[in-house]
Amino acid sequence: MYRYDEFDHTFVTQRVAQFREQVARRIAGELTEDEFKPLRLMNGLYLQLHAYMLRVAIPYGTLSSRQLRQLGYIARRYDRGYGHFTTRQNIQFNWPTLKDVPDILADLAAVEMHAIQTSGNCIRNTTADATAGVAADEVADSRIYCEIIRQWSTLHPEFSFLPRKFKIAVTGSGRDRAVTAAHDIGLRLKLDADGNPGFEVLVGGGQGRTPILAVTIREFLPERHLLSYLEAILRVYNQLGRRDNIYKARIKILVRETGRDEFARLVEEEWAHIRDGELRLPDGEIERIQAYFAPPAYQALDDACPELAVQRAGNRAFDAWVGSNVEAHKRPGYAVVTISLKPHGGIPGDASAEQMEAVADLADRYGFGEIRVTYKQNLLLPDIRKGDLFALWQGLVAAGLATANAHRVTDIIACPGLDYCNLANARAIPVAQAISERFADPERERAIGNVTVNISGCINACAHHHVANIGILGVDKKGKEFYQVTLGGAADENAAIGDIVGPAFDEDRIADAVETVVDVYLAERRGADEPFIDTYRRIGLKPFKEKLYAAH
Structure with missing residues (x-):
């Protein structure tokens, strides 16, 4: 993992001191909000609907356990006990007070983090594959x-x-x-x-x-x-x-x-x-x-790991979690683990201070103290011994982080929407929660397989709804929230922008609409292994549209 050099330390420390003075001038009334705005944006500080929001850079989504613990501390000390991980592999704190922001930046600097270039017309945080290395x-x-x-x-x-x-x-x-x-x-x-x-x-x-x-x-x-x-x-x-x-x-x-x-x-x-x-x-x-990114001290392990097969056979919940949240590693005997921040009915991308600290502890205990943030608003542990997966899972269960839905229909990407953002036209979080609850049955979700659902609260598309299999865009019509659906988007090497289905659905009908789309997919796919995107490209928009608007 990259560590700051002498220049980095000096530069970030100086920036914190500079912004501390600027904040003091703003609070004293020596700077107007218009004068202060470009200064705060250069330090990742936004003014949203209800409060300031601080966006912290996590370069290429890589964190040490020490850094994640500090983010948990900041959430508890200066915010309302949680942080929100974003599609740019950053974290946002939604409720800091202006007077505390310089102290937050100083606490970030203490663990080699900052909020520079998380806003403004500049080159933002570079996104990387969360499984890099x-x-x-x-x-x-x-x-x-x-x-x-x-x-x-x-x-x-x-x-x-x-x-x-x-x-x-x-x-x-x-x-x-x-x-x-x-x-x-x-x-x-x-x-x-x-x-x-x-x-x-x-x-x-x-x-x-x-x-x-x-x-x-x-x-x-x-x-x-x-x-x-x-x-x-x-x-x-x-x-x-x-x-x-x-x-x-x-x-x-x-x-x-x-x-x-x-x-x-x-x-x-x-x-x-x-x-x-x-x-x-x-x-x-x-x-x-x-x-700086040299591989850690891996052990020579048997990739077969017979004890893992026994543990999976003896525990259905653990078996389901391994099936969805554990992926292959380049080293024998190791696995890559996704920690879902999408509990059924929860807020996508949110993690409490206690959960951040728990993940940091688990990364130290069972990995090499490294955590990744994924563009899908989840966390990832890159180096877990297969023999430790069951103990890790038990730790995640205790922390409320063992939802077995990575890459599934409830692994929803959602922006904060109108609950926080002053650019939004509609709420995204309640829609994500309603859809998540609709598909919360583990057996049903597993049968559906990998379907991506993304929800943006406005046209800025922070949740990447255009490239989701099922994309949802919140729109405002005469003061009422509606949701436009797109189908057939893809975010992989065969990327595609989804097709608009037709008229938007109101809040009471959008979860039903998503369920209808999934039902058509299940009826039309050629076997359980055919992904949604392949089915869509084979049969096109028409069958979905006919079902969605059959009764209207």
Whole structure:
């Protein structure tokens, strides 16, 4: 795991002291809210419906147990006892008071964390595959490149005031687990004919009111040219991106209006001037960063683990949890564990202070003290011995964190919606809770299999509803909340934007509508192993639409 160097420590400490003074001036009335706004946003502090919200960066979703404990402490000391994990692998605290924010930032700095560049028209937190470094199918550990991007992009003087916010995602295998096609820049690690690592470069993805999938502008970029090529893309965007219209300011609009081939030509032209300059990664730099992510001290274990089979056979609940929340690891005898933050009827992505501390303790006891945050608003333990899975599960049961629904229909992604956000048109949390309760029966949920459901409370699409199998968008109609349904979205290497079904459903009918969609899928699929997205692509929208509106 990356550790701050001397520059990082000094810089973050100075930023905390600077913001402490700015907050004092605001409280004293020496700064108006308009004057204070750009200062607080540079430190991740938003003003939402009811209170301030602080968004804390978790670079490429990787936390130490010490850091997670500190987040739990902050939740208890300064908030209302919980935090909310987001699709950008960050955490948000929804109820801090302004006077306490400098102390929160100081407490974060004490464990090498901050809230810098979690807001504003700059390069935001880089998203990574949460299984980076442990996935059996990965080409390389994407965290290495995410850290290089973090160091390059932090307070980059040329890209601190872009036309609009900017998001980068990196996935390390052929299976895209970082939603790269929905980002401003997506990087997919691959090997050339000689086995050298590099990237397929995608540009121009994004959601919001104009959902667009990123297009490939370079099939293979050698890893040594990573930063210079990113710099070339950002320069073209910074020069040509719209600044006169916030709705047309994202790079996706520039790429669409310019055309992929012409945009690629402009990038290549800019890149030619800088590709062999100071941004070319020097020999040994990648290896230097890689050393921070060296594998832990794994034991030589038997991958078969006979005791695990006995434990699963003797406990149905544990068996169900292993079946949904445990995945293969690249090392024999180890497993990757998803900790669901989606209890049936609960609020997606929320974790209490006690739960954060419990996960930190379990990570130390059964892993190597490392925790990941996934873009699906869950936590993940990357290195668990198979022989410890039963004891770990018992610990999760005690903490209320053993819901066996990872990648299932109740593993719902949802934004805070109108309960918190002043941009939202409708509530998302109550809808997520109602749908979750509708499918809470474990046997039924297991029979349904892997279906993604995402719910956004407004057109900004923070919950990625456009790329969900079943997407739900909250809209306001004359002061009443309605929910528009899209079907057929996908967030993987075969990404797709969902199709709008038809007229929106009111709050009382949206859970019924989701259940109808699932029932059609179950009736039409070819065997229990056919995923929802395959069924949808085979039969199309019509059968779902007919059932949804049959009685209206």
